Each structure stands twice: as structure tokens, then as C-alpha cells.
Amino acid sequence: MDTKVMDDVIMRFKPAVHRFWKRPAPIITRAEGVYLWDQDGKRYLDGSAGSSVVVNIGHGVQSxxxxxxxxxxxxxxxxxxxxxxxxxxxxxxxxxxxxxxxxxxxxxxxxxxxxxxxxxxxxxxxxxxxxxxxxxxxxxxxxxxxxxxxxxxxxxxxxxxxxxxxxxxxxxxxxxxxxxxxxxxxxxxxxxxxxxxxxxxxxxxxxxxxxxxxxxxxxxxxxxxxxxxxxxxxxxxxxxxxxxxxxxxxxxxxxxxxxxxxxxxxxxxxxxxxxxxxxxxxxxxxxxxxxxxxxxxxxxxxxxxxxxxxxxxxxxxxxxxxxxxxxxxxxxxxxxxxHNLVERSREMGEYLLSRLKELLEFDIVGDVRGKGMMCGLEFVKDKKTKEPFDPGLKVAARFQAEALERGLVTFQCTGCVDGVMGDMLLITPPLVITREQIDEMIEIMRETMKVVQSQVLH
Ligand SMILES: Cc1ncc(COP(=O)(O)O)c(C=O)c1O
The missing domain is CATH 3.40.640.10 (Type I PLP-dependent aspartate aminotransferase-like (Major domain))
Structure with missing residues (x-):
């Protein structure tokens, strides 16, 4: 983006306070099922059901x-x-x-x-x-x-x-x-x-x-x-x-x-x-x-x-x-x-958790947990000792940003160890997500994990 265009974008963003200061966010213009589209037509898979566990039935339900x-x-x-x-x-x-x-x-x-x-x-x-x-x-x-x-x-x-x-x-x-x-x-x-x-x-x-x-x-x-x-x-x-x-x-x-x-x-x-x-x-x-x-x-x-x-x-x-x-x-x-979404959450949740557990093969994933369609994982610097990362590295935030680049919405959180240390991720897609869409999500997470691991483990 040239500087003039960027300045215009920033001027447009400024009067509304966002949760982040530094970057203009993608503007979402359409959503359906487990997907959202921004104004440039980029598609995002909603791995956090809106924002941390909200859109249980998926986006855009006509009824x-x-x-x-x-x-x-x-x-x-x-x-x-x-x-x-x-x-x-x-x-x-x-x-x-x-x-x-x-x-x-x-x-x-x-x-x-x-x-x-x-x-x-x-x-x-x-x-x-x-x-x-x-x-x-x-x-x-x-x-x-x-x-x-x-x-x-x-x-x-x-x-x-x-x-x-x-x-x-x-x-x-x-x-x-x-x-x-x-x-x-x-x-x-x-x-x-x-x-x-x-x-x-x-x-x-x-x-x-x-x-x-x-x-x-x-x-x-x-x-x-x-x-x-x-x-x-x-x-x-x-x-x-x-x-x-x-x-x-x-x-x-x-x-x-x-x-x-x-x-x-x-x-x-x-x-x-x-x-x-x-x-x-x-x-x-x-x-x-x-x-x-x-x-x-x-x-x-x-x-x-x-x-x-x-x-x-x-x-x-x-x-x-x-x-x-x-x-x-x-x-x-x-x-x-x-649509029997309560039962579906229990069944599909088992599949989601089992697929997420595959990510334990990465050195920086210490734990994968959850119940139903409310799953999460915890990042660690050392799997054996469970030593967390330095909060300054912002590992969970990095993952969230890298995943978003690749078209997946996740929800990063911190402080699980003692209120300050500890990086986690919530993975809580809409309850209507299919197996294929879970597979798509895991693929993006795998790609993202490779990138983040190479950035934070030397
Ligand atoms: C467990 C729990 N309780 C309460 C709240 C507060 O809800 P709200 O953000 O709608 O005020 C949240 C929000 O994330 C939450 O996760």
C-alpha cells in the first residue's frame, strides 16, 4: 500500500477505538456458516466462533x-x-x-x-x-x-x-x-x-x-x-x-x-x-x-x-x-x-480434540485440552519442564496474527501459569463445522505452527 493510501486508511480507522492500535483490521463485509469474507474478498475460517465462543450456529442463518x-x-x-x-x-x-x-x-x-x-x-x-x-x-x-x-x-x-x-x-x-x-x-x-x-x-x-x-x-x-x-x-x-x-x-x-x-x-x-x-x-x-x-x-x-x-x-x-x-x-x-447441535458438539468435539492433539508433535505445544467444541492448547518453551515462553515474545499473539494471515481466526490468551506467564489459544469453531472444515483448520494451524516455532525456538 502506498503511503498516501495507508494514511487515508489510518485516518478512517482512528475515530473508532479498536482492541489494537497499530494495524488497520480487515473489514468484514459478509459471513456465512463457518466463513467470513473481508472487503477484499479474502475468506477466513472462523475457528473462534466469532470472538471467543459466540457464533454457535454459524453465520448468516436465514431463519x-x-x-x-x-x-x-x-x-x-x-x-x-x-x-x-x-x-x-x-x-x-x-x-x-x-x-x-x-x-x-x-x-x-x-x-x-x-x-x-x-x-x-x-x-x-x-x-x-x-x-x-x-x-x-x-x-x-x-x-x-x-x-x-x-x-x-x-x-x-x-x-x-x-x-x-x-x-x-x-x-x-x-x-x-x-x-x-x-x-x-x-x-x-x-x-x-x-x-x-x-x-x-x-x-x-x-x-x-x-x-x-x-x-x-x-x-x-x-x-x-x-x-x-x-x-x-x-x-x-x-x-x-x-x-x-x-x-x-x-x-x-x-x-x-x-x-x-x-x-x-x-x-x-x-x-x-x-x-x-x-x-x-x-x-x-x-x-x-x-x-x-x-x-x-x-x-x-x-x-x-x-x-x-x-x-x-x-x-x-x-x-x-x-x-x-x-x-x-x-x-x-x-x-x-x-439441528441437534448439542449432540453434534459432543461428537464433533471429539474429532476436533483428536485432530488438535496431533499438534502435540510440535515442540512448542505443551498441552491440548477441551470438552465438546471448546478446545484449547498451551504453548511451552520446554515440553519436559513445562517452562512457559517469555511474555515479551507474545507467542500466542504471534500465532493468532500468522493464522489470520493464512485465513484462520483463532483467539489468543495469556496468563495461565500465574496470571502473567503462559500463552494459550482457544479453538472454538461454530458447532455446525464439518469434519472437512476441521481438517482445513488443522492444516492451517500446522502451517502456522511451523512458522511460529521457527520464530520463537532457536
Ligand atoms: C466466562 C465469561 N464470563 C463472562 C464474560 C463476560 O461476557 P461479556 O463480554 O459479554 O460481558 C466472558 C467474556 O468473554 C466470559 O468468557
Missing amino acids: VIDAMYEQARKVCFAAPHVFSNEPMLELGQLVASHAPGTMRYNCRSWFGCTGTDAVDSAVRLARLYYVHTGKPSKYAVIGRWRGFHGNNIAVAGIHGHTLRRRYYYPMYVNFPKIPPAYCYRCPFEKTYPDCNLKCARQLETEIRQQGQENIAAFIAEPVVGAALGAVPAPPGYFEVIRDICDRYDVKLIVDEVMTGWGRIGYWFGIEAWGVTPDIIATAKGMTSGYTPLSATIASEEMWQVVEDTGHPFLAGHTLNENPVSCAVAVEVIRYVEK
């Missing part, structure tokens, strides 16, 4: 676009402080019909806009529940190091994603954390199953240390996404957590922002452990990214306590329960049902 249009023609916004709307009511029923365990047909959903506000509403609900059931000292929420729950100041105090919380430290309540369930680098230097799930049992120690009269909730992702790179909790983990929560009267909040809606082979990820949580925060795949929407789903009993106060649930935002987004979510969920 979703129709549902959006039909609803938009009727009404786009109905002030939530005085009105209800049809799609919201239908969505409430649909969510209840897929809720896990004893929550099925025994829960209510609060519809918001983002995963972050779903988490925020979840912790508000836990707090309100105890305020109104005679235990007002219960307020704290225990989280996990290297877990992520969203991007507002309050939630930064609950999650354990160092990069996204450290600069805001003086601005939030810094809630207690326990170590992650991360077998590849066990925080207790033990091996599953001989460890007797010490990482889960640590919750009991933390509650006792903090005083159970102070603890309202524990929050965790069934499979940790951006903070660990698709690490599922080991079998038995959430059963132990549930038991501890019950014994100490602590609410279990599961963050299903990434894992919900079929992503790991279940409607909700927590079902893989056979556990019913008290509250679920979910978003992303619920509308497959066609429009913004989130949900805070909780047991009937919890909402009843708030209802009995006679006051509204003071949370959420102006655009909550948006009729167009609710209509989209209804159609997306129907599409998942109709």
Missing part, C-alpha cells in the same frame, strides 16, 4: 435474520419498567425447558445485555437472597484465580484474570479466591485422581477462614475459557463444590457465558458434572452473537424471596429484555434443537 426482521417490524423496544413482550415470555419458557437438574421448569430468567451484567446480576441476587432471609452478613463471593467473569469494575474484584484486573485494583472489593482446577499445572503439584480433588476441597478451607457468615456465593466456569485456554474441571470437581456450598449455606453460581447452549456438548456445561447450581449467568451462544443478550437464571425459590420484598430487582440496564434480541434467542435455541 434468525427473518425472526429479527419480523420482530423489528412489530416493536424494537418496549420500556421494561412498564411493559412485557411476547418474545421475552417465550424465551423464559424455552430457557426453563433446558435448565439443568432441578432447575428445569423451576427457575426464572432475568434478561440483560452482556455476560458481565449477567454475572453482576447473579451476585446481586445472591446478596439480596441473604439480606432478605435473615443472614445480612453474607455478602462475599469467592472466585478462582485464573477464572474470568467479565469486564466491569465490580466483577474485576471477583474474577482472577490478572491482566484484566490489576490496574483497577484500588477501585473494587477484592474478594477471596481459591486456586483453579488446572491439572496440567496442578497448583498443589498433585496428580488426578490421587489428589482427591484438593482444588475443590480448598473451597471449604477458604469459607472457614473467611467465616461462613460472610460468604454469599462461589462462582466458577465449568470449562475455563480465556483465562486458562479451555480447561475443564476434572470429573467429580463440581460434585465436591456443590456439597461444600450446601454444607456452608453458600450459593453456587456457574458462569456459563461461554459453556452454555451446547458449546461443550450439553445445554449447560454444568450438566457434565450432574450438578444443579443455584444461579447461572449466560450470554454469547444464547443469541449466537446475532444481537446482544444475556440471562441470569436462578431457582424459583431465590426469585420468590426477592418478589416477596415487593421491590423490583434493582439491577440490569435500559436495554434489558430487548424484544428483538429475545426473538433472536428463541430462534437460535430452536435452531440448536432442530
Whole structure:
């Protein structure tokens, strides 16, 4: 590109703030199935389902676009402080019909806009529940190091994603954390199953240390996404957590922002452990990214306590329960049902994981993990010692950029070792991806891996 053209491009980009500063991004003009096309006609395979686990049903599904249009023609916004709307009511029923365990047909959903506000509403609900059931000292929420729950100041105090919380430290309540369930680098230097799930049992120690009269909730992702790179909790983990929560009267909040809606082979990820949580925060795949929407789903009993106060649930935002987004979510969920995408995620996920494991032949790939269609890999400098790369080398970011050059979208993340060190990649294509398309993706990853390995290992 000559300098004048480049200057024009940069001037056009400047007024909108991007996630990156230095390069103009490809402008996407069309998307269909698992592919996206930019303004120059270059095709990209979507290996991260939009941006980190969103577009579960694939891009450009006509029935979703129709549902959006039909609803938009009727009404786009109905002030939530005085009105209800049809799609919201239908969505409430649909969510209840897929809720896990004893929550099925025994829960209510609060519809918001983002995963972050779903988490925020979840912790508000836990707090309100105890305020109104005679235990007002219960307020704290225990989280996990290297877990992520969203991007507002309050939630930064609950999650354990160092990069996204450290600069805001003086601005939030810094809630207690326990170590992650991360077998590849066990925080207790033990091996599953001989460890007797010490990482889960640590919750009991933390509650006792903090005083159970102070603890309202524990929050965790069934499979940790951006903070660990698709690490599922080991079998038995959430059963132990549930038991501890019950014994100490602590609410279990599961963050299903990434894992919900079929992503790991279940409607909700927590079902893989056979556990019913008290509250679920979910978003992303619920509308497959066609429009913004989130949900805070909780047991009937919890909402009843708030209802009995006679006051509204003071949370959420102006655009909550948006009729167009609710209509989209209804159609997306129907599409998942109709095309058996939950089962497909489980089956195709096995194929994806087995193909990704072939990449372990590269010296810089230390671990490949995942559940269903939520997979990831971890880069290491030394496979034997698991020594991570110097963060300055930006190995994961390099891979993401090189893969994008070759027409594959991946999602890079960092900090799995200790919040600072450690490079990972999330591989989470739309659930509709075919075997052939997975093969195409692995081919690009293989090519990219060769290039990156030659750059960072000398
Ligand atoms: C597990 C998890 N929880 C919460 C969030 C926050 O969701 P949102 O970006 O929609 O606010 C994210 C976002 O990536 C996430 O991965």
C-alpha cells in the first residue's frame, strides 16, 4: 500500500477505538456458516466462533435474520419498567425447558445485555437472597484465580484474570479466591485422581477462614475459557463444590457465558458434572452473537424471596429484555434443537480434540485440552519442564496474527501459569463445522505452527 493510501486508511480507522492500535483490521463485509469474507474478498475460517465462543450456529442463518426482521417490524423496544413482550415470555419458557437438574421448569430468567451484567446480576441476587432471609452478613463471593467473569469494575474484584484486573485494583472489593482446577499445572503439584480433588476441597478451607457468615456465593466456569485456554474441571470437581456450598449455606453460581447452549456438548456445561447450581449467568451462544443478550437464571425459590420484598430487582440496564434480541434467542435455541447441535458438539468435539492433539508433535505445544467444541492448547518453551515462553515474545499473539494471515481466526490468551506467564489459544469453531472444515483448520494451524516455532525456538 502506498503511503498516501495507508494514511487515508489510518485516518478512517482512528475515530473508532479498536482492541489494537497499530494495524488497520480487515473489514468484514459478509459471513456465512463457518466463513467470513473481508472487503477484499479474502475468506477466513472462523475457528473462534466469532470472538471467543459466540457464533454457535454459524453465520448468516436465514431463519434468525427473518425472526429479527419480523420482530423489528412489530416493536424494537418496549420500556421494561412498564411493559412485557411476547418474545421475552417465550424465551423464559424455552430457557426453563433446558435448565439443568432441578432447575428445569423451576427457575426464572432475568434478561440483560452482556455476560458481565449477567454475572453482576447473579451476585446481586445472591446478596439480596441473604439480606432478605435473615443472614445480612453474607455478602462475599469467592472466585478462582485464573477464572474470568467479565469486564466491569465490580466483577474485576471477583474474577482472577490478572491482566484484566490489576490496574483497577484500588477501585473494587477484592474478594477471596481459591486456586483453579488446572491439572496440567496442578497448583498443589498433585496428580488426578490421587489428589482427591484438593482444588475443590480448598473451597471449604477458604469459607472457614473467611467465616461462613460472610460468604454469599462461589462462582466458577465449568470449562475455563480465556483465562486458562479451555480447561475443564476434572470429573467429580463440581460434585465436591456443590456439597461444600450446601454444607456452608453458600450459593453456587456457574458462569456459563461461554459453556452454555451446547458449546461443550450439553445445554449447560454444568450438566457434565450432574450438578444443579443455584444461579447461572449466560450470554454469547444464547443469541449466537446475532444481537446482544444475556440471562441470569436462578431457582424459583431465590426469585420468590426477592418478589416477596415487593421491590423490583434493582439491577440490569435500559436495554434489558430487548424484544428483538429475545426473538433472536428463541430462534437460535430452536435452531440448536432442530439441528441437534448439542449432540453434534459432543461428537464433533471429539474429532476436533483428536485432530488438535496431533499438534502435540510440535515442540512448542505443551498441552491440548477441551470438552465438546471448546478446545484449547498451551504453548511451552520446554515440553519436559513445562517452562512457559517469555511474555515479551507474545507467542500466542504471534500465532493468532500468522493464522489470520493464512485465513484462520483463532483467539489468543495469556496468563495461565500465574496470571502473567503462559500463552494459550482457544479453538472454538461454530458447532455446525464439518469434519472437512476441521481438517482445513488443522492444516492451517500446522502451517502456522511451523512458522511460529521457527520464530520463537532457536
Ligand atoms: C466466562 C465469561 N464470563 C463472562 C464474560 C463476560 O461476557 P461479556 O463480554 O459479554 O460481558 C466472558 C467474556 O468473554 C466470559 O468468557
